[in-house]
Structure formats: structure tokens, C-alpha cells
Amino acid sequence: KSKGILTWYARVPDPLARGSVHFFSLGTTSRPEAKRLLQERIREGVFDSRVSRQSMTLGDAVLRYEKHQRAKGIKSDSIDVFLRAMKALNPLYDRPVAEIRNSELADAFLAANDANNPTTYNNHKTLISSFFNYVVDILELLPANPIGKAIPKRKRTKAERHFWTKEQVDRIVAAAPNPETRLAWAFMAFAGLRKSEACAMRPGNIHDGYIFVRGKGDKPARVPVCPRLQREIDRFNESGVDWDSLRCTEYTLTRIAAKAIPEGFPGRAHAHRFRHSFGSNLIRAGVNIKVVQKLMRHENIQLTLDIYGHILDTDAEDAIEKAFP
Known part of the structure; x- marks a missing residue:
């Protein structure tokens, strides 16, 4: 002092x-x-004495890290994700941490993760690297974190995003098997809500012409209720079904979309595709990109441009052809 x-x-x-x-x-x-x-x-x-710790195996270190995480109040789901990532290093669990070579870490990790997409690959690397930070800083078994040098980062390739047209969305929504599924789809398709947000909607969230929702990071937001969505809400209220029953299952959506669009469509039918289609159809309707950003609740306009930029390029080509035939 x-x-x-x-x-x-x-x-x-x-x-x-x-x-x-x-x-x-x-x-x-x-x-x-x-x-x-x-x-x-x-x-x-x-x-513990350096002698006992220098002989600590990787498996023992993982157990200590797991206890450390639980003591910090980390959620069980997050710890389970970490343990799944660490399965890649299972062949090394009986070895003293101080004796494991970087090349052995890399070989074990790549053998288990080489087939994974870049996002999963990099997430697993990050989780394992956090564990080795604990090994270095708290257990002091190694002088430095070996993961950065041992395991290369994998570059993410920009995935092609697929959308449904307004007509296709209407056909899918109309073919919903029950009122509760239809309204959940409508919230995603005509307000751009995420699946979890749509299924959590209740009458109290909708008033004065807006949907009041808490999105990512528990951030409050409001989204206008368009006439198309209002008709779906009125239809649901007339059905007498309880709002607590709103749901959306990927299996049901896949099955219904295939029947509703018999000519087929590229990509996979999943709930988030409704949200992408909402943003895409706004742009095709000529809505300003800043307004699209606001309605999609993107943190910055660059994210909106990254997702929908190819649509803007296509529309620009159509516009110039119409202006100068």
C-alpha cells in the first residue's frame, strides 16, 4: 500500500x-x-507445487478448467459446447500437458475438425485457445499459449444467401398446417422477426401500429405492422387459438415449402429464410437501404450491404437497361 x-x-x-x-x-x-x-x-x-503440476495430464487440466468455469457461473450449455470442442484432443488426455508438442495438438485438432465448415472450425479453435490461456496464466504449465501457432485460422467463405419472392412467401404461409404456425411464419415473413422473437410474440407486444420486440443483446426495438401482417393477426385472433402455442419447426417448414413451391427453389427451407426474404423483398420494392437497415435492425449499414448487396447490383443492371434500352 x-x-x-x-x-x-x-x-x-x-x-x-x-x-x-x-x-x-x-x-x-x-x-x-x-x-x-x-x-x-x-x-x-x-x-500446488510445480513438481506435481508439471506432471498434470491434459485430461486433469480440462477437469480443473471445467470446475473453474462452473465456479465463475458459466452456463452449463456453454461448458458443454467447450467439452465437445475438446473432444478433438481426447487422444492426448493421458499425456502431461508440458510434454505435448505443438505438432501433436495440430494433428489431433485437424483430424477432428478438418471436415467442419470455417465457422465451426474457428469456434472450436477459440474455445480450445481459451482453455490454454487458463493453462498458461492460472496453472502455469506452459510458458505461452500454443494454439495460435499450432493451428491455423480458416478463412470464412461468403455463403450465398437464398430468398423467396413475395409470391412464394404467400404460398408457403397460406399452406401452413395450423393457425399458430401460420402466424409465426407471418411475423418472420412480413416483419422480419427472428424465429425466437416470432414464437415469443403476445398481444401485449403489439399496439399503436407497431410490434415491440427485444432483439439480439436484449435491445428494445419496434417494427411497423404492415397491412399484410395485420390481416394475419386478425385471422389468428378469429381462430380462437391460444397465443402461447405459436411455434415453428424446421421439419414442417421444409415439408410445406416443398409442396407450396413445386417448381423448386435453390437453397434450403429454414425459418431464417423468411427474415432474409423480408429484407430482400423490401429492396426489390425500391425501399431505401437505410430504411432496410432500420427495419432489419442491423447494427450498421455495412452488414445490410454485405447481405443484400448482390440484389442491389442486379437491380442496378435492370434499372440502367430500362433507362437506356
Whole structure:
């Protein structure tokens, strides 16, 4: 404190050097929090002797990291995702962490992830890299995180997005098997709601001509109710079905879309395609790109341009041909 250092440290004797001690930063200026962190580190064996820790296997380190994550209050679903990613390194679980070579990490990871798409591949790499940060910073089993050098990042290829025309959307919605599915599809198709948002809609979310919704990051937003959607809402209210029953299953959508559009369509039928079609049909109707961004609730216009830019290019070609035939 006399030197202006208010962070709490743990004072740990070194069993390998008599009379010597090590100081470990607990990263907090709060005494109660420091006590809690100290007990947590002791339970995790962070202060175990270097001899015992140097022989720690990868499997033991994973168990400690899992306990560490649970102690921090990380959701079980997130921990399960991490454990699935770590399955790639299962062949190395019985090996001491300090003895595993970078090439062995790379070979095991690539053997399990080479067939994955770039997004899954990179997500698994990120999760495993976070684990090795713990191995380096907390367990001090390695001098540096080996993942960055051992495993190359995979570049994402821009996937082609497919859309339904307004006519195709109408045919799919009209063929819905029941009122609750039809209204959920209508919310996605005519207001651009995401699947989770559509199924969570209740009468209290709709008033004064707007849908009031909480989107990604729990951000509040409002979306205008267009006449087409209002007709679907009125139709549903007349059916007497409970609003709590709104639902959308991928299997049902795939089956109905195939019947409603017998001529076929490129890509796959999935719920988010309604939202993409909403944005696409706005642009084809001549709506300003800034307005499309607002209705799609994109954080920035670049995202809107990245998704719908090819439509703008096509429409520009049609416009110039009409202007100068």
C-alpha cells in the first residue's frame, strides 16, 4: 500500500526452495473478493507445487478448467459446447500437458475438425485457445499459449444467401398446417422477426401500429405492422387459438415449402429464410437501404450491404437497361 499497490496477492511458500515464497496476484482490490478468489484457487490446485503440476495430464487440466468455469457461473450449455470442442484432443488426455508438442495438438485438432465448415472450425479453435490461456496464466504449465501457432485460422467463405419472392412467401404461409404456425411464419415473413422473437410474440407486444420486440443483446426495438401482417393477426385472433402455442419447426417448414413451391427453389427451407426474404423483398420494392437497415435492425449499414448487396447490383443492371434500352 505504501507504494500505491492496492491489489491483493496470495503469499505461497515454495516447497522446492526452503524459505522462498511466491506472490500471486488475485486481481482485485476488494478484501472479501480476494478471500473468495484465494479459496477458489486453492480448490483448483493453482498453488500446488510445480513438481506435481508439471506432471498434470491434459485430461486433469480440462477437469480443473471445467470446475473453474462452473465456479465463475458459466452456463452449463456453454461448458458443454467447450467439452465437445475438446473432444478433438481426447487422444492426448493421458499425456502431461508440458510434454505435448505443438505438432501433436495440430494433428489431433485437424483430424477432428478438418471436415467442419470455417465457422465451426474457428469456434472450436477459440474455445480450445481459451482453455490454454487458463493453462498458461492460472496453472502455469506452459510458458505461452500454443494454439495460435499450432493451428491455423480458416478463412470464412461468403455463403450465398437464398430468398423467396413475395409470391412464394404467400404460398408457403397460406399452406401452413395450423393457425399458430401460420402466424409465426407471418411475423418472420412480413416483419422480419427472428424465429425466437416470432414464437415469443403476445398481444401485449403489439399496439399503436407497431410490434415491440427485444432483439439480439436484449435491445428494445419496434417494427411497423404492415397491412399484410395485420390481416394475419386478425385471422389468428378469429381462430380462437391460444397465443402461447405459436411455434415453428424446421421439419414442417421444409415439408410445406416443398409442396407450396413445386417448381423448386435453390437453397434450403429454414425459418431464417423468411427474415432474409423480408429484407430482400423490401429492396426489390425500391425501399431505401437505410430504411432496410432500420427495419432489419442491423447494427450498421455495412452488414445490410454485405447481405443484400448482390440484389442491389442486379437491380442496378435492370434499372440502367430500362433507362437506356
